[in-house]
Amino acid sequence: MKKTFSLFIFFISLSVFSQESINFEKGTFKEILAKAKKEKKLVFMDAFAVWCGPCKLMEKNIFPLPAVREYFNSNFINARFDMEKGEGREIAAKYGIRSYPSFLFLNGDGEVVMNSYGYMGEEAFLSVAKEANNPKFRTASNKELFEKGEADPEFLINMMRLYSDSDYELAKKASERYFKVKNDQMLTKDEVGLLLYFIKSPSDANYQTFTSKKKEIVSLMSEDIYNQFDTNIKIAKVLENSLDQKTGTINDEYFYKNAIPLIGKDEAEIALNRMKVILYPTYGNFTGYEKAALKYYNNSDQFEPEELLKAAWIFSEHVSNTGSLKKAEEWAEKSVMRAENPENTYILAKIYSKTGKKENAKMYAELSKTLAESQGKDAAMAKQLLENLK
Secondary structure, X not given: OHHHHXXXXXXXXXXXXXXOOOOEOOOOHHHHHHHHHHHOOEEEEEEEOOOOHXXXXXXXXXXXXXXXXXXXXXXXXXXXXXXXXXXXHHHHHHHXXXXXXXXXXXXXXXXXXXXXXOOOOHHHHHHHHHHHOOOHHHHOOHHHHHHOOOOOHHHHHHHHHHHOOOOHXXXXXXXXHHHHHOOOOOOOHHHHHHHHHOOOOOOOHHHHHHHHOHHHHHHHOOHHHHHHHHHHHHHHHHHHHHEOOOOOOEOHHHHHHHHHHHXXXXXXXXXXXXXXXXXXXHHOOHHHHHHHHHHHOOOHHHOOHHHHHHHHHHHHHHOOOHHHHHHHHHHHHHHHHHOOOHHHHHHHXXXXXXXXXXXXXHHHHHHHHHHHHHOOOOOHHHHHHHHHOO
């Protein structure tokens, strides 16, 4: 009897131990924030969805780890909310949560001081938590710290990430301070990406960094790409003022009048056609797209096959002029010559069918079908094209 009782206690203890995890509060969001403010702690929020596989893996594999639960239980007021039920819906809308799991660290006023996404291992998860658990975040918001002159590079990176969508101007100011602080250090590729994201015109402070560090930046991309970015920055405002947001049309006369003095006639024409190629499909202006693409991609050797294939696809769907379609043949052929796949062979077959090259169209449609079936992809479009070609 004594042995049976001991085993019973052992299994009860094992069961309790196996369920130990981060201690998540059961109250409302408002109550949780109030508790955090009273105890001068941050809220750690696990924003999840019941169908989310990585969410379940975090709950099963990471939250119960001794180092994780001890750190989170000691330093945060922890909360979990299903973003698709009850109060979770309001929280998801408030913080713009669109992917799961999302991990938010909030101060007592509900302001995000740091966030992260997706499945994370123990070391990475703890690293984010320790970075968020800086004492200064408990008593002041990010904005207050920024106004007081906080210049820690990691803090400024976090500011850029947090406010790039909700308060672009604040994020832009954070970027300017960041690159001023890092002025004497070599730029990384990621930093160049951040720099470019926060430059809208030559009058921006970050543009001075862009020009003064040209040699560094060119070593990370190429001089051609650097010059293309430089051109776009110089004429960004001109393009914005040239575009009718309602109709999606660009006033060529206004654009040339204002862009040519900045970048010259040849560069202005390239920039205008590039903008039309990007914008016109989104507005359904395929007549304008056709004219711009024929000019922009005229020398196809200057472009990657993937970009040319996208143009060929749009032509195959929306263009009927035989001369234009022959140019699209050239674009699609470049992609197929590099590597055949179900998508590019189908596009080439469709263009051939529209230019009257029926046998070529049949051959590539059949190839597209075979490739799709061998790769477990949908071959319905290729089959339909073959049916139409009978």
